[in-house]
Amino acid sequence: MKALLFAAHGGPEVLTVAEVPAPHAGPGEIRIAVRAAGVSPADDALRSGAWKNMFQIPLPYVVGVDAAGVVDQVGPGVEGVRPGDEVYGVRPGGATTAEFAVFDLWAHKPAAWSWSEAGGAAGGVATAAHALDVLGLGAGDTLLLDGASGGVGAVAVQLAVARGIRVIGTSSPANHAFLASLGAEPVAYGPGLPARVGTRVDAALDVGGHGDVAELVTLAGGAARVRTLVTRNVAHGVSLLRVDPAGVPAALAAAAALAEAGRLTVPVAAEYAMTDGPAAHVRIARGHARGKVVITVREAIK
Ligand SMILES: NC(=O)c1ccc[n+]([C@@H]2O[C@H](COP(=O)([O-])OP(=O)(O)OC[C@H]3O[C@@H](n4cnc5c(N)ncnc54)[C@H](OP(=O)(O)O)[C@@H]3O)[C@@H](O)[C@H]2O)c1
CATH class of the missing domain: 3.40.50.720 (NAD(P)-binding Rossmann-like Domain)
Incomplete structure (x- = not known):
């Protein structure tokens, strides 16, 4: 599958769309065909090497900590979701800006949100x-x-x-x-x-x-x-503040309900194609996005 990754630390130009093995849903996980993924200041810090002494990350590293898409695999022990369902989720370990991503922290996507809104929602x-x-x-x-x-x-x-x-x-x-x-x-x-x-x-x-x-x-x-x-x-x-993963699925589901009631939007500051990953990282590094910077993944799949 295609994924947005870096193989060495450096400026935004080290980001590239490359082929990597697709992940599969293990126990307790679902896999989604990603439609959009969020871009976070953490992605910029991990890529640049600013956090090299705090977090050991495998290289090449596929960026992104949240995404939304359509479920295509349901792992053992997962209930309440079927292939074809639309979901959004967060994956603290990264690897969401790709054709496929696996999640254990997710909820159904509210119909009120576009794919871009949902893709950038879960981390926030x-x-x-x-x-x-x-x-x-x-x-x-x-x-x-x-x-x-x-x-x-x-x-x-x-x-x-x-x-x-x-x-x-x-x-x-x-x-x-x-x-x-x-x-x-x-x-x-x-x-x-x-x-x-x-x-x-x-x-x-x-x-x-x-x-x-x-x-x-x-x-x-x-x-x-x-x-x-x-x-x-x-x-x-x-x-x-350290987010406790145990509370995340319920928080995502509650937020989806608020969105359906018209009380929660995810303002999208800018949208980039996966092939424009470097420009997305330049934008997030400036620190002044009005809302969320998002990468759409569909273009890279065509
Ligand atoms: N601990 C955790 O679990 C956790 C989880 C998620 C995120 N984070 C961290 O939280 C931070 C914020 O994330 P984000 O996605 O919201 O970032 P962001 O989208 O880049 O937003 C940055 C915010 O900072 C404001 N800002 C910029 N310059 C400022 C200044 N000189 N003084 C005060 N405010 C200023 C911006 O306002 P203007 O645009 O109006 O200038 C904007 O509201 C990041 O460092 C991220 O890594 C931590």
């Missing part, structure tokens, strides 16, 4: 839903999302709003109307955030990893009320 949903659970927020609470307009943030805003949480979200000024359209109260990011927010919050999530977590601790009234998604911002007593 899994991360955002887990963050809301860990922070223990409920209706009437106030959450600050620092870096709210990207792939994870745009989903986190909507999941929080759906739980009745008041959301204050930071972004560049160009994305303030976008954040408001998702249900957040927009504020500019950068130094001096407590003064601009102007109120205490019940919890804060450092999504983008660019701000000063000390300011988030001040706003939330303690480090225990703050989590960061980004290793470089683990400081001032703030812990890194």
Whole structure:
């Protein structure tokens, strides 16, 4: 099968579409014919070698941690799904940007989402839903999302709003109307955030990893009320959020139900063909995508 991979670390140009053996659904897994896959900052960090000392990855490495497509194999022990079903899923170990990918963390794709939306949804949903659970927020609470307009943030805003949480979200000024359209109260990011927010919050999530977590601790009234998604911002007593796989299938199914009710969209910032993988990585590395960057896989299959 064709897959988007790199055989050595380097710039976006090391990405290439190449033939690799297709995976097969093992026990507890399904295999899908991929229609679209998400592009994440993690893909860029793994490809460039920035995370070489943190994660051992096999080379060649097929990029992508989420995707959507049509089920064509159902492994032993898997129930509630048949070949031909449309699903979306997340695979923390990568290998989703290919003609076929296997998943054990998946849910049925909501009909309300296009393939591109579904392909880029699962990583953000899994991360955002887990963050809301860990922070223990409920209706009437106030959450600050620092870096709210990207792939994870745009989903986190909507999941929080759906739980009745008041959301204050930071972004560049160009994305303030976008954040408001998702249900957040927009504020500019950068130094001096407590003064601009102007109120205490019940919890804060450092999504983008660019701000000063000390300011988030001040706003939330303690480090225990703050989590960061980004290793470089683990400081001032703030812990890194680590998604618990056990909760992911239920979170994906709940998000699909919200989507069917018209309460959760996956804003797609840009779509690239698999053969344009390097351009997709250049785009995600800039760090300013409005929503999710997505790779469509069908073109490469023709
Ligand atoms: N720990 C985990 O389990 C986990 C899971 C998923 C993702 N992550 C990490 O979470 C991070 C965010 O992922 P993503 O997919 O949402 O990234 P993304 O789509 O690139 O979004 C980045 C966000 O950061 C904002 N931003 C850019 N420059 C900023 C600055 N100087 N100050 C404050 N905010 C700034 C952007 O706003 P503007 O566009 O308006 O500038 C945007 O809202 C990545 O580092 C990713 O690796 C961690």
